[in-house]
Amino acid sequence: MRPEILNRYFASASALKGIGAKVEKTLAGLVRPQSGEPGSADLSARLVDLLFHLPVGVIDRRNRPTINNLPPSGIVTIEAEVGRHKAPPRHNKRVPYRVEVFDETGSLPLVFFHSHGPYLERTLPEGETRFISGKIEWYDGTPQIVHPDHVLTAEQFSEMPLLEPVYPLTAGVSGKVLGKAIRQILADIPQLPEWQDAAWIAARKLPEFQTALETLHSPQDTTGLEPDSPARQRLAYDELLANQLALSLVRRHMKRATGRTIKGDGRARQNIIDALPFSLTVSQELAVSEILADMASPDRMLRLLQGDVGSGKTIVGLLAMATSAEAGTQSALMVPTDILARQHIAGIEPLAQAAGLRAAVLTGREKGAVRQQLLDDLASGDIDILVGTHALFQEGVGFADLGLVIIDEQHRFGVHQRLALQSKSKRPSDLLVMTATPIPRTLALTAYGDMDITRLTGKPAGRQPIDTRVMPLEKLDQITDGLERAVAQGKRAYWVCPLVEESDFIDKTAAEARFTSLKTRFGDKVGLVHGRMKGAEKDTVMARFKTGELSILVSTTVIEVGVDVPEASIMIIENAERFGLAQLHQLRGRVGRGSDASSCVLIYDGVLGETAAARLKTMRETEDGFIIAEEDLKLRGSGEVLGTRQSGVASFRLADLGQHGELLQAARDDAKLILETDPHLTGARSEALRIMLYLFERDDAIRLLSAG
Structure with a gap:
């Protein structure tokens, strides 16, 4: 159950003044992260989504010159009296609508194209004073403002921020509407208890959570939004700590499900090595030894095998599956596409046969009697290695004894799919995740922090530059x-x-x-x-x-x-x-x-x-994939690098892994210390930490805590 104090944060944005049902739906597409789950695009925008939708820049409206002292360019805010309106000829829409405004030093035209006259007469009534803010332009040596950003009364101007945050927007939502909605939320949300370590906050001179939000949405200077500003660092650290604490809880829960010792006599493995047309690289041998040590341990294996394109991950995976077969258990290798499944089986089958093992493939294309025979053989234990797509975890697919699950290109599968395949095992199975997408270290920690990580370096002999x-x-x-x-x-x-x-x-x-x-x-x-x-x-x-x-x-x-x-x-x-x-x-x-x-x-x-x-x-x-991955992280951001928009892997809204890598390591250390000193989160700081996990929607981790 989400704590009551967070109910306001998760309320619908449609309750806000100026946000109707139609605007709220448009807002949801902009501010709510898509989870990759079916139907997630239909979710509504909540107050927390608006709060976490941070500005990307600031418009400075503090420059308040008189009309005779206007700069050559830039944003200005002037106080002027409204003069004569000059509407265009009725049938000539190319001529703009002009409104003359003046102060004691001179006059200035405001220019409007395709504008509605009665609206402008209401907004700019002749003889009244208005505050006008917009971009100064020069036409034939004369300054003008085309379509001012703001035309305000003195009372409205007193409420307008002179440093105006600039938000990522979408058609149907203006910056004014969004900014006004966020200011409403900040004035109304309850203060949350402090979940961060007091000494850490003091040492880094970081503000409280709510103060940080207020600072970013109502900046007081143009540098407040920089990744290294105290407010931005505070929110980034909160999000990273929630991520690392949740991953640590998942890891502890999965490890606690007692594994089993999977240890072979090495014969099948050696037969495969003898049948290879090349020798294993030093890196492959090291990876195999780490994986076999995990499998032989009574603890459950949770390991990520990272290798650059062509580094030879498949052979490493096959040797692990051969060891599983030697110990009398079956293996499943799940891949994202049918093409890849069939290519894997083409490479694996002859090597498996050389070792006296049976490998088979199962995708959506296996139908009728062929599929049924395959399922029967799988259930009886006649198949040692099953390669396939997401069809592997569908209903009706049953293993005699699934000891090892290998997932290739993990980021293409959601966490739920990974768990669904593992649930096919009568006893907790070992898990090896393989990816040919080199992942920067910071990203690996956030997406795979619940796993041990092995990197394959170098390429097999004979590979050409x-x-x-x-x-x-x-x-x-x-x-x-x-x-x-x-x-x-x-x-x-x-x-x-x-x-x-x-x-x-x-x-x-x-x-x-x-x-x-x-x-x-x-x-x-x-x-x-x-x-x-x-x-x-x-x-x-x-x-x-x-x-x-x-x-x-x-x-x-x-x-x-x-x-x-x-x-x-x-x-x-x-x-x-x-x-x-x-x-x-x-x-x-x-x-x-x-x-x-x-x-x-x-x-x-x-x-x-x-x-x-x-x-x-x-x-x-x-050609070094790890250098390329680090560069990609800087250029594109974490969500895109892992393809998390589609995969269900958590992406970040407040933290930028290209900028906040150092904070990530601190969050990892803090999460580890929290669970070492208070494993069930029952101590003084823990109630606040639970609120933090709920706020950042790491509810699964809370459920694991409840399950012990």
């Missing part, structure tokens, strides 16, 4: 000429089409258009895959590309993760400026897997913005 070039779209003919020469030499290429927006349909249209244009030049050597194709169709095209029947594969980002065609040595990414760094890195990682020298061409369209230029420069300069 990739020559990366950045070229404008105007050079498309030159790029296509080069591609034709490469194809004539027997080389294979991916051509990835622009990510127009998060829409399979629009991405498909872009890919089809490029496919059609390349087909006129390359004929039947070009194939196409996109997200709206049926699984069997995709498989057919991929198989033709893999055998060399196709030389060029035009694709949307469905080939981003895990697709492995060692013979492909050219990657062309169109509209590369629209992709995030991590995604560009994933796509580039599809080449450089064979013995041929590989190249990547990043095509951009138009003039590059500052962020896009920095992104492409980073891609040109390094």
Whole structure:
């Protein structure tokens, strides 16, 4: 149960003056974080959502010159008497409506386009004094204000903040409406008890929680919103502590569910190693030893295996699954896409057979008698390793004894899906999460703080460096000429089409258009895959590309993760400026897997913005995924880097991990100390900490506390 003191914080914003049901619905899309759960887009905006929607800048309206002393540019606020209105001719809408205002030093025209005369007559009644604030512009040597931001009476002006916060907005919600609503909330919400350690707050000179909110929403100077300002640091630390305390509680709860010792004799594992066409890297050997030690321990394994593109995570996972089979338990490997599941089984099955193990695949495509036989074999224990998509945790899928769960590309699955798969186990199963998305350390702590972390460094022997070039779209003919020469030499290429927006349909249209244009030049050597194709169709095209029947594969980002065609040595990414760094890195990682020298061409369209230029420069300069990930965090922010908008992983509203990494470590240490000294949160500070967890919507952690 949420504490009563927070009821006001979680009340609907529709109760505020000036916010009706329609505006509230629009506000919800702007200020309420989407959880990634079905129906989350229909949620309403609450007062806490508005409070946590922080300004991104400040408009300074303190400059109050007389009319004869106006600056060349910038925002001014003048006190003037309203003079004559000059309405435009009735049938000429291109002529603006003008209102002359004056003070003792001169006069100034206010200019309004497509404006309603009666409204302006009410707002600017002739002969009355008004305070007018807006941007000064000069036209034919004469100053004017076009569409002033504010036209106020003396009484209204006395309430207007001269330092006006600028909020991220959406169509249908103005800054005035939002600012006014937030000021109403701040005047009315109850004071919350202090949950932070008093010595920490004093040492950092941080304000109280509510004071920090007031400072940010009603700034007193232009630097108050900076990430290192005391108010911003205070709120960031609150959010980070809630995150770390919740993760620590989850970890403690999961560890407490007694694991089991999973220990093999090493024979199946050795058979797989002997069947490999290469030797394990030092990093792979170290990762395997850490995982096997976890599995052999009576505690439950909760480990994240991070490896850059092509670092060999799958083999590490397979050796863990072989150990599970040696101990008489089954393993499940869950991947995000059908393509990836089938590619994994193609690589795993021959190695499993060499070790005398049976591996199978289960996705939505297995139907009827084939599916039923597979489920029967799984339930009887005849299948040692099951690879599949989210179909693995659906009803009706039962294991004889599930000992190890491996999740590939964890950030594509919500936490609920992870727990659903683990619930298939009669006894607590070990959990290994694998990701080829290198995650910055700060982000790993916030998303996977409940886990131990292993990093795979380096690449297996034989991997080729990739020559990366950045070229404008105007050079498309030159790029296509080069591609034709490469194809004539027997080389294979991916051509990835622009990510127009998060829409399979629009991405498909872009890919089809490029496919059609390349087909006129390359004929039947070009194939196409996109997200709206049926699984069997995709498989057919991929198989033709893999055998060399196709030389060029035009694709949307469905080939981003895990697709492995060692013979492909050219990657062309169109509209590369629209992709995030991590995604560009994933796509580039599809080449450089064979013995041929590989190249990547990043095509951009138009003039590059500052962020896009920095992104492409980073891609040109390094192939190190961890360097790229840190840069991506700085450029895009944490929510985008992990894809948390879609995944159900908590994203941050008050903390910026690119700026507040040092606070994160402090929050981690504090959370650890809190639970060491007061494991059930019953001490003096604990009631306030529980309120903090509820405020930041870490209710799951509270439920774990209640469950003991």
